Amino acid sequence: MTSVKPNQTAKHRTGAAVALEVMQAEGVDVVFGYPGGAILPLYDALHDSSLRHILCRHEQGAALAANGYARATGKVGVCIATSGPGVTNLLTGLADGLLDSVPMVALTGQVATASMGTDAFQEVDTLGLTMPVVKHGFIVEKLADLPFIIREAFRIARSGRPGPVVVDLPKDIQSAQLRLAQSPALPPVHAQAVDDSNPIPADRLVKAVRMIQSAQRPLVYAGGGVAMADAVDSFRRLVDVLQVPTVTTLKAIGLMPPEEPLGMGMLGMHGLEEANRAVQSCDLLIALGARFDDRVTGKLDGFAPHARVLHIDIDASELGKVRRADVGICADLKPALKQLLKVFKGALDIDPWRRECAQLKATNAWDYDPPYESVYAPRLLRDLCAAQGPDGVITCDVGQHQMWVAQHCGVHEPTQHLSSGGLGTMGFGLPAAIGAQIGRPDVSVINVTGDGSIMMNIQELATLGRYQLPVKIVLLDNSGLGMVRQWQELFLEERFSETDLSDNPDFVRVAESFGLSAFAVRQRDQEAQAIRRLLETPGPVLVHVILDPRANVWPMVPPGCDNSTIWKEPAHERQA
Amino acid sequence: MSVRLEIQLASRPGALLRLLGLAERRGYTPFRVHAAPFGPTTQMVHLTVSKERPVDQLIQQMRKLYDVRNVEKR
Numbered sequence: 001m002t003s004v005k006p007n008q009t010a011k012h013r014t015g016a017a018v019a020l021e022v023m024q025a026e027g028v029d030v031v032f033g034y035p036g037g038a039i040l041p042l043y044d045a046l047h048d049s050s051l052r053h054i055l056c057r058h059e060q061g062a063a064l065a066a067n068g069y070a071r072a073t074g075k076v077g078v079c080i081a082t083s084g085p086g087v088t089n090l091l092t093g094l095a096d097g098l099l100d101s102v103p104m105v106a107l108t109g110q111v112a113t114a115s116m117g118t119d120a121f122q123e124v125d126t127l128g129l130t131m132p133v134v135k136h137g138f139i140v141e142k143l144a145d146l147p148f149i150i151r152e153a154f155r156i157a158r159s160g161r162p163g164p165v166v167v168d169l170p171k172d173i174q175s176a177q178l179r180l181a182q183s184p185a186l187p188p189v190h191a192q193a194v195d196d197s198n199p200i201p202a203d204r205l206v207k208a209v210r211m212i213q214s215a216q217r218p219l220v221y222a223g224g225g226v227a228m229a230d231a232v233d234s235f236r237r238l239v240d241v242l243q244v245p246t247v248t249t250l251k252a253i254g255l256m257p258p259e260e261p262l263g264m265g266m267l268g269m270h271g272l273e274e275a276n277r278a279v280q281s282c283d284l285l286i287a288l289g290a291r292f293d294d295r296v297t298g299k300l301d302g303f304a305p306h307a308r309v310l311h312i313d314i315d316a317s318e319l320g321k322v323r324r325a326d327v328g329i330c331a332d333l334k335p336a337l338k339q340l341l342k343v344f345k346g347a348l349d350i351d352p353w354r355r356e357c358a359q360l361k362a363t364n365a366w367d368y369d370p371p372y373e374s375v376y377a378p379r380l381l382r383d384l385c386a387a388q389g390p391d392g393v394i395t396c397d398v399g400q401h402q403m404w405v406a407q408h409c410g411v412h413e414p415t416q417h418l419s420s421g422g423l424g425t426m427g428f429g430l431p432a433a434i435g436a437q438i439g440r441p442d443v444s445v446i447n448v449t450g451d452g453s454i455m456m457n458i459q460e461l462a463t464l465g466r467y468q469l470p471v472k473i474v475l476l477d478n479s480g481l482g483m484v485r486q487w488q489e490l491f492l493e494e495r496f497s498e499t500d501l502s503d504n505p506d507f508v509r510v511a512e513s514f515g516l517s518a519f520a521v522r523q524r525d526q527e528a529q530a531i532r533r534l535l536e537t538p539g540p541v542l543v544h545v546i547l548d549p550r551a552n553v554w555p556m557v558p559p560g561c562d563n564s565t566i567w568k569e570p571a572h573e574r575q576a
Numbered sequence: 577m578s579v580r581l582e583i584q585l586a587s588r589p590g591a592l593l594r595l596l597g598l599a600e601r602r603g604y605t606p607f608r609v610h611a612a613p614f615g616p617t618t619q620m621v622h623l624t625v626s627k628e629r630p631v632d633q634l635i636q637q638m639r640k641l642y643d644v645r646n647v648e649k650r
Contacts (some may be wrong), residue, residue, distance in 0.1 A: 127590045131597055136642040139589050156642060317636035 015143050016045035016174040020105065022150040024051060028078055032062040032069070032440055036082025037122060039109030041174035043080075054438060054467065057459040059086050061431040062095020063106065064457070067431025070102050071418045072393055073439035074230070077102065082109040084122030092425060094164045095133035099422025100251065101228060104160035105153045106134075113141065122440055126168045134143075135163030143176045161315040162228060169220060174226045199331035200339050207327045209343050210309050215284035217353045218244050220266070223287020224251025224421070226333055227414035234337035235288065235292050238469060243347035245357040247275040249290055250406055253417045258410030264357060268296040272404040274360040275289045276555075278561040279304050281356075285329040287311040289333050292322035293422070302562025311335055366408075372524060374548045377476055378402065378408045379529050381448065384474065385409040387531050392416060392444040397429035397453030400482035403553045405426050427456025430473070432461060437469045444472070444535070451477040451504050458510070464540040465515030472534050473516075473542040478549045486552045490567075491559070511542035522546040577627040578607070583638065584645040585611075587619050591643035595621065601630050602637055618645060 012022075019042065023031075030052040035043040036525040046053055050132035056062040059081040066077030077097075081090045087108050097104045098311040111120040127137045130331070136156050138149045140195055146169075153165040154195050200208065212218060226235045235255060239262055248255050256263030267279050279285070285307040297303040300322065311318075311325035313332060319328035329336065368379045381404050384396065395418040396405045402419055411417045418436060420428040433447035454475055464471055485499040511518035521544070532542045554569040585591050592611055605626040614620035622649045625634065631649065638647045 128593065131590065131594055132601055137590060137594075141589065242597075315640070317633065317640060320630075321633060 001133065012042060012104050012177040013144050014181055015140075015169070015176050016042040016173065017048075018146055018178050019174070020045050020049045020051055021149050023078065023105075023154075024049075024546065026154040027075065028152065028503050030054060030069070030513065031078040031080055032056055032065040033080030034059050034062050034086065035080070036086050036109060038083035038111055038171045039080060039086070039107075039169070039174075041171060042107065042109065042169065050260075054434070054463070056431065056434070057462045058090035058457065060427065061208060061434075061457050061460040061463065062093050063104075064088045064096065064425070064428055064431035065435035065438070065460075065463075065546040066104055066106075067093050067102050067428075068418055068435030069436075070097070070104055070397060070437040071100075071432065072415055072436035073102075073270075074415065075105045075138065075439070076154055077435060078103065080107045082112055082122065083123050083126065086155045087124055087126045090392075090533055091133055091368065092127065092423075092427075093179050094312045095128060096420055096425045096428060097164040098135065100420065101162050101224065102164065103157040104159050104164035106130075106164060106166045108166060108168050110139070110170040113170045114172070116170065121441040122375055127164065130166045133147055133164070136164050137166040137168065138174045139168040140170065140173050143173055143178050146173065146178070147568050151375075161225075162342070164293075175476050196332060198327050198339050199335050203260065204327060204329050205339065205343070208329065208340070210311050211284055211327060212242070212286065212309060212344075212348070215348075216306075216350060217282045218281035218284040218286060218348065218350065219278055219307075220246040220288060221249075221279070221290055221368045222246060222252045222288045223249045223253050223290025224414070226252060226255055229289060229314065231289075231334040231337050232414065232527070234334060234341060238314050238337050238344070239339065239340055241344050241346065243354065244286070244350070245278060245354065247271075247279060247294070248422045249296055250419055251317050252414060253291070253406055253419075253504065254414040257412050261358065261361075264361065266406050267563070268293075269298065269559075270407065270555070271563075272407065273364045274357070276566060277360050277556065279307075280356055280562070282307050283310050287313075287325075288337075289313055291318050291478075296576070297322065297563070298557045299560060299562040302564065303397055303533065305562075316328045372548065375521060375527055377404045377522055377544055377545075377547060380531070380545065381405055381408045382410070382533050383409065383527065384534075386444065387535055388444050388446060392438065392446060394446050394448060395419070395432040395436060395458075396448045397428045397450055398424045398426045398483075399450050399453060400478070400486065400551070400553045401448050401450045401453075401476045403483075406435065406474075411458035411546055426453040429453060430460045431463075433471045434463055434469060437471050438467075445470075445483070446472045446474060448474045448476065449474065451479065451507070454507075455504075459513060461514035461516060468515075468539055471539065471540050473511070473540070474534070475542060475544050476547055477544060478547040478551065482549070482551075483553070485549075490556075508543065511544075516540045516542050518542040518544065520544040520546065579627045579631045580646045580650040581623045581625065581631075581635070581638075582619040582650050583623060584599055584614060585619050585621050585649075586645060587613070587617055587642055587645040591618075592621065594641060594643065595623070595638065598637055598641065599623070599625055599634060602634055604631075622650075641644050
């Protein structure tokens with residue numbers, strides 16, 4: 001409970017104090033933010049509150065830290081910023097949360113109601129600015145509405161398909177005194193007593209079951225929605241009962257443990273060849289909590305060309321949005337999968353298909369020992385992940401290293417792999433790692449980043465240093481924007497426009513100046529020792545890994561092609 | 577080709593803007609809009625949009641908006 005300030009009577013509390021109190025009633029114990037003029041009353045109330053505040057060094061860092069916290073814990077991530085530039089800086093973190101369906105609440109300061117609309121100092125139209133990048137936005141115009149709005153913001157953020165919600169708090173509303181009699185500690189809840197244990201209507205269930213039973217080559221295509229629905233156990237049971245091969249999206253990595261033979265890995269542009277080949281030859285695609293993203297499908301007309309589609313998702317607007325579903329079911333996956341489990345009692349009769357999938361996996365087994373003198377990123381990441389242990393969390397940024405992490409880090413749960421999928425936010429990884437480490441202090445958190453990405457939120461090294469969070473940073477440095485460079489090499493006749501970053505700072509000295517331990521490696525024979533040193537050194541550590549700038553990510557489905565066109569590593573790269 | 581939608585909307589800050597913005601962002605062109613009070617806390621919006629994309633998609637997206645009470649095709 002928030003303690004009462006000396007200048008407040010027991011019967012009066014400021015709007016700011018009430019906002020914090022309601023948040024705590026919602027289960028919040030930590031918030032990420034950055035103070036400023038229009039949010040001063042809230043920070044004043046925070047001073048007396050038992051809420052833990054993590055001071056980031058940029059509002060984007062705060063939003064992405066809250067985002068990473070939410071992804072790693074499943075709880076709502078809360079960020080706080082002031083009006084004007086505070087809000088504009090939050091936008092990237094909110095948009096990232098919207099595209100990846102992350103439950104977040106952002107509290108933003110606003111100029112006093114009397115000044116709104118006058119171009120006051122640090123005034124922007126927060127509601128208008130955030131509109132396309134949040135699930136919903138509120139502005140608190142009346143103090144009496146405040147408790148209800150805060151509570152409603154958390155309900156919206158969590159419910160259905162999760163997403164970020166912004167609550168704009170004018171300064172006078174934060175400062176105004178709310179009489180306790182007017183402050184409903186628990187606003188009315190309009191929950192309807194609905195039995196949702198059987199969300200699949202009977203006729204659809206019959207059709208779905210028939211489709212699954214009659215398929216010769218069924219394939220589960222699982223997305224981030226499975227874990228979001230807290231349906232991982234049911235999902236694994238269903239796959240196990242049916243013994244059905246499964247591909248996962250970037251957001252679903254970890255659903256199928258790495259050693260599980262039915263797991264075909266990630267599909268899509270940089271997906272594993274076995275996953276894409278399985279998709280292209282299946283006759284039934286069972287899409288669970290997935291949305292047929294363009295990086296997954298490639299050329300849409302050619303995606304899973306022989307497959308009928310059974311699509312289950314909590315968001316009705318996803319059904320048929322991209323690919324027509326032969327049977328589309330709008331349902332919460334947790335009870336929906338349990339409903340399916342009641343029907344199926346044994347493995348499907350699809351042995352030839354299972355053998356074909358197993359053969360695809362065996363044929364495409366990765367060669368982790370190419371003849372490179374330099375560090376080989378896929379091997380380094382595979383070994384790093386194995387050394388980290390089965391509970392560790394890996395966050396990454398965006399680009400080549402992100403795909404290497406997705407391909408080669410064998411995590412065991414979706415909440416262990418935090419990657420910016422929809423928005424593709426460079427600069428995501430470091431603040432997300434901060435959020436993850438705050439939310440899960442007992443597990444090892446590693447941020448795999450690139451020399452382009454880390455510079456996007458490099459200031460958050462100060463946050464690591466300030467709280468001495470034991471995050472381990474693996475900076476894969478190829479002296480450039482590797483993924484953009486790869487596209488320029490492959491599709492733009494090697495016209496390398498503005499992708500050279502060979503004038504990067506000395507990252508070891510940068511990290512040390514922020515209070516981290518840091519060291520560099522560049523040769524393959526240093527990989528094992530570097531991993532040991534990284535994980536065994538206490539506190540925050542950065543290892544600066546120098547890569548061959550010519551290394552590309554393989555395999556690759558070229559843009560505009562369907563997933564049967566798979567480019568592999570050309571022989572000349574192997575001679576490096 | 578165009579289609580007319582009848583939308584019951586809560587009268588709250590930003591509600592109409594959010595509705596129109598959604599239509600534009602999702603690739604539909606709103607070219608006629610009429611909004612009028614409909615009870616003490618809601619408004620009725622008649623919206624005509626171009627029909628280059630399947631309008632059922634737009635309706636599903638609109639139904640997700642917090643302020644939207646009901647959407648009907650007219």
